[in-house]
Amino acid sequence: MIPQGTSLIGQKAVTGGQAVIRTIDPATGVPIAPDYPGLDPEEVARACRLAWEAFDDYRESSLEARASFLETIAAEIEALGDALIERGMAETGLPQARLEGERGRTCGQLRLFASVVRAGEWLDVRIDPAQPERQPMPRVDLRQRHVALGPVGVFGASNFPLAFSVAGGDTASALAAGCPVVVKAHAAHPGTSELVGRAVQAAVAECELPEGVFSLLFGAGNEIGQALVADPHIQAVGFTGSRAGGLALMATAQARPQPIPVYAEMSSINPVFLLPEALKARGQDIASGFVASLNLGAGQFCTNPGLVIGVKGEALEAFVAAAGAVVQKSPAQTMLTPGIHAAYGDGVSQLAAVAREIARGVPAVGPHEGQSALFSARAADFLSSEALQAEVFGSSSLVIECEDLDEMRAVAEQLEGQLTITLQMDDADLEAARALLPTLERRAGRVLVNGWPTGVEVCHAMVHGGPFPATSDSRTTSVGSAAIRRFLRPVCYQNLPEGLLPEALRDDNPLNLSRLVDGKRE
Amino acid sequence: MIPQGTSLIGQKAVTGGQAVIRTIDPATGVPIAPDYPGLDPEEVARACRLAWEAFDDYRESSLEARASFLETIAAEIEALGDALIERGMAETGLPQARLEGERGRTCGQLRLFASVVRAGEWLDVRIDPAQPERQPMPRVDLRQRHVALGPVGVFGASNFPLAFSVAGGDTASALAAGCPVVVKAHAAHPGTSELVGRAVQAAVAECELPEGVFSLLFGAGNEIGQALVADPHIQAVGFTGSRAGGLALMATAQARPQPIPVYAEMSSINPVFLLPEALKARGQDIASGFVASLNLGAGQFCTNPGLVIGVKGEALEAFVAAAGAVVQKSPAQTMLTPGIHAAYGDGVSQLAAVAREIARGVPAVGPHEGQSALFSARAADFLSSEALQAEVFGSSSLVIECEDLDEMRAVAEQLEGQLTITLQMDDADLEAARALLPTLERRAGRVLVNGWPTGVEVCHAMVHGGPFPATSDSRTTSVGSAAIRRFLRPVCYQNLPEGLLPEALRDDNPLNLSRLVDGKRE
Structure with a gap:
């Protein structure tokens, strides 16, 4: 597959009319074709609206369907073969072994989140059964699960063209949580980004999901990123980059009529x-x-x-x-x-x-x-x-x-x-x-x-996060399975009839989840 | 016990020199003695500094010690007897049965959090053991637990003089998490607040905790609240009140050199x-x-x-x-x-x-x-x-x-x-x-x-929260045991020798916690 120089909105490839991204091979300084014209603002809005339209269906897709989707993305990325590695090397100056390792990490991460989705710990189910005989007042039936926050805006990072980029940790964890994702590609590796974006796009089609589940935007400068964070359909943001960049996105997110969480991983001297x-x-x-x-x-x-x-x-x-x-x-x-x-x-x-x-x-x-x-x-x-x-x-x-x-x-x-x-x-x-x-x-x-901080294991116990200004939100991690929590919120269901209860909360526990019943782990 | 008109900073009673709070009996319009002089700014700063000094010791107090402390607060509140109920009735116009019920709820809430602290689910322990033989690279030992965020500023609410006030849900959940608390009393029921504050103060002394674990501030107007949120030692804020009030605190928290989370429960038409x-x-x-x-x-x-x-x-x-x-x-x-x-x-x-x-x-x-x-x-x-x-x-x-x-x-x-x-x-x-x-x-x-929204059960599955503008942070609840999560953050420990590992993470699981080992619940 050869990069075309287009943004991807749902299942379509879209060429913008704004200022162009032209990347170079940093090892030689030679420009690499094609150019990436910046997307027009109404197309950014359309990507976010499509994501919103996909949201209710996607967040209630079965655990199995969502896990398969993540695995299909991994397979589609692997199917890109050497073309992806070669493009990545040309755009980043990173050596082949590093990019092959990073591809392994990226696909492993997607598969980890598939297993996380299936295990369902992230639903964090709590059930407090009714106590009709309780004195002085009966207790009603109360059940809690976690639901997806909504469409997430993800910013690709410069330094991990695969693992913290289009289908990196932020995207994988947001998709795992049930959130459609709109990615702003990093201008440093547009071809690599487009190739991975097309792999995700293909997985969406293959899994017959609503097309708005994934879009990929290109744009020079900060306008597109700011528009993404300000769009009313976007409900959370994942970012890895500079402190100045992170602070700017936090300010935009807070200034919205409805403020939204920004998970910015910004700076650290370790x-x-x-x-x-x-x-x-x-x-x-x-x-x-x-x-x-x-x-x-x-x-x-x-x-x-x-x-x-x-x-x-x-x-x-x-x-x-x-x-x-x-x-x-x-x-x-x-x-x-x-x-x-x-x-x-x-x-x-x-x-x-x-x-x-x-x-x-x-x-x-x-x-x-x-x-x-x-x-x-x-x-x-x-x-x-x-x-x-x-x-x-x-x-x-x-x-x-x-x-x-x-x-x-x-x-x-x-x-x-x-x-x-x-x-x-x-x-x-x-x-x-x-x-x-x-x-x-x-x-x-x-x-x-007695180790060294470089090398961040993708696993369950990892915390890639920390107090401000290392990140914007010390309560979270952007690497590891706990990263899914950033894109969830709890909902309590009181006295719902069985026919209306979400599957995760039903008495017969059809998803076979670990649940907290009256505060005790079952 | 008779209210004295003082703020409480650690174990001391302090009389401020600022504008006075004078409350009335709303049923009659008659003023109620004593007046509450507003605290001076340097005393607000001192309360926050004391909280900071208490933080490292308090957050590492044993689960049993912290649970007993919460139970002691409940017992001390009950020991106030009718004086508390009578004062509450005079200051709020609420009937006796309501206030007695609310006292029961408040003390029940403290005891619930004691049981939550003991059960230790909130530590959310994850262990990914070392895999020295893994190819292509060995995996190091990685363990995660949650730790307290730091001193918390709590704002008493007008409409629940006990359950959402000095020793209400925000205070109980923050103390349970291991966070010292500095409360700004609501001006509508200062005597009730002081009485409860003295009960907490007595519990701190009885349990031999550092005095900075709890302070109670009085002040007319918004200055003291703003100073509390802006103080560099405060690491999170709990608030129940108006939308305008919540938005003002959010703005102050975001404008700090180090922004901090504000959990504001603001408005809802249900x-x-x-x-x-x-x-x-x-x-x-x-x-x-x-x-x-x-x-x-x-x-x-x-x-x-x-x-x-x-x-x-x-x-x-x-x-x-x-x-x-x-x-x-x-x-x-x-x-x-x-x-x-x-x-x-x-x-x-x-x-x-x-x-x-x-x-x-x-x-x-x-x-x-x-x-x-x-x-x-x-x-x-x-x-x-x-x-x-x-x-x-x-x-x-x-x-x-x-x-x-x-x-x-x-x-x-x-x-x-x-x-x-x-x-x-x-x-x-x-x-x-x-x-x-x-x-x-x-x-x-x-x-x-088929129920009515009034009546918020204090239990494990409750969510008293919701999307903005109902609250400032839809990812949380301010009622129920999950409220403790607002005041925690994850820390990962990589390759720590047994002698340095926190108790919760030790191989022999001395706290008998439910833990996620390699992603599987044990």
Whole structure:
């Protein structure tokens, strides 16, 4: 299949008349055909209206039908074959193995949500049977299930052209919840987006679902995204991107006559705390593990370790020397877009102005290659400097030297909200770790020990979320099966006759669900 | 115990220096001593700081300790005895039986949350064990639990001086979640609030908890409430009140450097749909049930049935005549405050200007009595009139005549978000009910059949919530055990050594929790 340069509205391909997206191969700077004309505003509105019209039918589709749909999307994406991988490589500069892995993750994620839909835990059924004899007043029959919120607007991310894009985690979890999805494609990889969009479109047809269940919009600039969030038919938004972008969408969502939730995953520097005994015992190993995580994917991960905190002394000096030596040998890597590359350069320059340089990687050769960089600063300076605390998206990191464990805790306490915080620790560090843990829990969605934050497992226990400004809503996760909850709301049914009760709530439990009956798990 | 006119900050009683709250007995208009001087801003900040200082300890208190604390609050409230009921009657004009019932509900609610804390479902534990042999990459050990959000600001409501006030549902569910609470007392019943506040304060001391777990603030006007929501230590807000009040708090919460969730329960007209066969078969009974619900508590319930929708014809005319006859005989009742009484008068006048009057109740005698009122209008007019759709807080309702079932559905489709929607139906109405149900689910948090919306059971399956503008967050409930979720967020623990793992997540499951292991319920 060859990308056509069109938006997809329901089952139709639509060519807009607005400003054009023209992408390039970041490794060479050469433009890639076709151009993607921006969609006209009335077509954006039509996609949202179609989604609304599909909503009541789609949300009440059977669990089996919805699960099959998700599996069909996965199969259709796989059926795109090498064309998808090749297009992704050309548009993103990411290597083949990474994109093949990401495709596996994306399809695995869709299949995970299929199993989640079938298991039905997300319905969170609660039944409080009538108590006609209760004194002083009888209790009526009350039953609760969760229903889908409504059509969801999803924004593709630049850094995961498959797993956080057209059929990524936001789309998979919204579709699983019973919400039609309208995706705004990211301008950095339009062909990849269209190919995946056509796979979803084919799955909608194959599963005989209402066409409005899925649409894919292209548009240069912010207008289409703003129109999507402002559209009265859209009931929630999923976004992964910059803090400025997320804040703008939150403002638009709040300014609507009916405000709606925005799930924006925005920024994180993913601090790593080096506890003293671990640092002493295995500083070299930690240094090489750290730089490997830092350089992964040219540092273009939300969970890239942008901050390392240790107590000053010989062990930290040895760690810094070792990490610096690995950084120096790190080849520059092509970044995703000219914009991201330029922003990385600016960020590194700003850091260089306020921090001490430890090492730079091998200089760039290609047009959009990012050169690794490692800096250091004293904790006291970090605590008083916004520039030192800012996220630099790419393979740059900052080592913070603390006077002692108390100052380390002060640094932890002053951190902004994070997606992850990592502890490098040995058994002898247990007391120090215990003292830090309450702070880390308050500051991050995921706390890791002796691992690296890059690599976000798609499973049931994952939290890819965290306190503001890591995300707009710390009560949720955008990765893992709990992500479905973002698109649900509870409804209580009081005294409904059996003939009117939703299947999930019937006495005979035809869906075989785990249910809370009078507060007890059955 | 006699109210002293003080705020309570931790274990201390504090007298402010700001504008004074002076309440009256609404039945007589006579002022009630003592005055309540408004708290100074630095004392508001101190209460929030104390709450923050208490947070880490309190949120990690054992389930048993926290459950006992909630039970101790209930016992301390009961120990206030008749003094509380008498004070409540004087300040609100509500009858003794109502306040005794509400005290029972309040204490029952605290004990329900004690059982919820002990059962631990709210921790929502998920464990995905390590899979060291997995190909192509091993899986690390990942475990999720929920932790408390942080100190919560709670606003007492005017219409439930006990159950939605100082130790009401918001406070009980926030304390259950592990969040310290700072309450802003409602100015309509300050003495009642202080008495309950002292009961909570005593329970904090008795249970040897950090004093910052609870504070109670008094202040005239909106300044203290705004300061509470803006305080950086406050992490979530619970509010029951007017739409204007809720929207103002939402705006403040969103404008903070770190936005926080506001759970505002704001407005609802609780439509009742009279399906044709039920109306024909038992219109008289429905009419008397309706007016009884309308008049309950002088109509001062969030779930008061302010809208009744039927298809025109003889049966609806008979219903209207019967309901009108009961309204005519309904005595006027003292309302909660002069402000609420005046707003009710205004609302009824505005309705009278655009709707047809069916009946008025017995005229008022006392200074703040509300006279029942019933109006009617055609569906076509309702659909085009904001005035007809506005909530009138009090015992006034509006009957809407539809041309047919299609128009009834159009009315349902155009409703704003509601707390409740009720169907009066017989077996022969099943098809009509099925056609309406998808719309009703989208428009309300609770759907009732053959009951009345007043009377909100405190249990596990209840949803007292609904789409905006009924509440600010349709994903939640403010009544029932699921209310605890509003104050929680998930945290994932990756590869933590057993010595660092929270108890809820340990392999040996010492808390005996229901857990999701690899996605399967255990």
